[in-house]
Amino acid sequence: MKIISGGVTAAKGFEAAGAQAGIKYKERMDMAVIYSRKPCVLAGTFTSNLVKAAPVLWDKKIVEESAFGQAVIINAGIANACTGKEGYDYCKQTAARASQALGVPEDSVLVASTGVIGMQLPIERIKAGVDKLAGAKADTIEAGSQAAKAIMTTDTRSKETAVEIDINGVKVTLGGMCKGSGMIHPNMCTMLAFVTSDAVIAKELLTKAVKEDVKDTFNMISVDGDTSTNDTLLVMANGMAKNPEIKEGTPEYEAFKEALHYVNETLAKMMAGDGEGATALFETKVINAAAKEDARILSKAVICSSLTKAAIYGHDANWGRILCALGYSGVKFDPEKIELYFESRAGKILIYKDAVAADYSEEEAGKILSEPHVTVIVDMKMGNETATAWGCDLTYDYVKINADYRS
Template sequence: MKKITGGVTAAKGFQAAAVAAGIKYKDRDDMALIYSEKPCVLAGTFTSNVVKAAPVLFDKKVVEESPYGQAVVINAGIANACTGREGFSYCEQTAKAAAEALSISENAVLVASTGVIGMQLPIDRIVSGIKKLTEGKQGDLEAGTRASRAIMTTDTKNKEAAVQIEISGRTVTLGGMCKGSGMIHPNMCTMLAFVTTDAVISKELLTKAVKEDVVDTFNMISVDGDTSTNDTLLVLANGMAENPEIRENSPEYEAFREALHEINETLAKKMAGDGEGATALFETKVIHAPSKQDARILAKAVICSSLTKAAIYGHDANWGRILCALGYSGVIFDPEKIELFFESKAGRIQIYKDGVAADYSEEEATKILSEPEVTVVVDMKNGEESATAWGCDLTYDYVKINADYRS
């Protein structure tokens, strides 16, 4: 597998565009388009929140019922959530306008929105934006980057990833983009992610790969514990690499799964590290757990702990907060057997062993915790399974950003 520069336009046949449609922002692009020259097989996962935004309901229907997809229209600024029948009709109107402009089937158009909940979309601006998007779509890497910037809300940076693999002598490319900085606690935050590939793979096998991988990537991040109404991951495969079709239980499928995992994990970590107001990516690795599920639960409990996140912000080696989070996770374990470590580029230090604090230097611990990427390692000493979760520190700015988000 080879990491390459790019995003949703890295794979063959994919184009993208961005435009300032004036949805909510006055001085930046706020609509994006992803388009494939050929129809794509589709896979997707969506929020588990009972309150689902109109685009989620619309896309679920397309993914489940449409034979293929070919375009995605995305807007930032307004989430089109809790908007009733009117909001859903705007999804339909968006798909119709895009289909006409691109000369494709309405059933091949997906939509996505992110932003403030409860506001109706200015559909006239959406339709006008679609015309500009279709006229300006291009297949170069810069077009993909512009699209990734257009879907940002409180994000401080755009998020892209791309890789290439060899399948039966053919180069297969996967590329992706996402946005997410607040309301991030996916359970398939406001999280939108789009992955494109030129691989030849069936809808059934693509769906299997996506649903299995999301458990250890996007579902293992959290910024603030809030599962959004709009969480969406869409994966489109147009087959333009012309590789022999990938089959289940084959080396080619394993290679594809690894590449998909690399894209998903990279994007997930970028979201966690760009949490609202964050100054550090906060990672927790749980090792030697009795089961994979226990490892996931334990790791997620630590990165979701507000007290631990605040300690990371303060560069404070307050290991008691970590132990507390592990203890209320619901997993049964012996606290006198586990070991805790802090690590970063500045070094590694053990902070807890045999039920008490380890003999460590607070000064050294602070130095390790002052890096922009910090890891807590939890050794359960009770099995062979492991899991990793990603979050961020909790800062004053998180409250400032969310105290006036609608303004």
């Protein structure tokens, strides 16, 4: 696997663009398109929140019922959630306009929205934005980057990545972009993620790979514990690499899954590290657990703990908060057997062992916790299973951002 520059336009046959439509943000782009020159097989996962935004309902129907997908229209600023029949009809109108502008079937157009819940989309601005996007789309790296910037809300930076793999001597590419900074606690925030590939792979196998991989990538991040109404991951594969079809149980499938995992994990970590107001990516790695699901639950309990997140912000080695989070996670373990470590670029330090604090330097621990990427390692001493979760520290700015988000 080779890491390359780019995002959603890295794979053959994909184009993208960003445009300013004036939906909410008057000073920057707020709409994007992803377009494939060839029809794509589709896979998707969506929010588990019972309150689902209109675009989620629309996209679930397209993914499950349409023969193929060929375009995605995305807007930032307004989530089109809790908007009733009118909101869903706006999805249909957006798809219809994109069908005309791009020359693709209406039921091959997916839509995605992010922003304030409860407001209706300014549909005429959306339609005008679709026309702008259709005229601006291109297959360049720059075009993909413009799309990634256009879907931001409270994000402080755009998020994209791409990789190449070899499938029987044929170069296959996967690229992706996402947005997400607050309301991040996927169960599949406001999280939107899009992955494109030129691989030849069947819809059923692509769906299997995606649904298995989100368990250890997007579903292992949290910024604030709030599962959004709009969480969406869409994966599109157009087959333009013309590789021999990837089959289950083959080395080629394993290579594809590895590449998909890298893209998903990279995007997920980018979101966690860019949590609203965050100053640090906060990672928890649980090792030697009795069961995989136990490791997932334990690691996520730590990164979701508000007290622990606040301690990370304060560079405070308050390991008692970590033990507390592990203890209320619901997983059974012996607190007297586990070990806890802090790790970052500044070093690694044992902080808890044999049911008591280890003999460590608070000054050294503080230096380790002052880095922009901090890891807690929890050794359960119970088995061989491992899982990693990603979050961020909890700062004053998180409250400031969300206290006046609608303003």
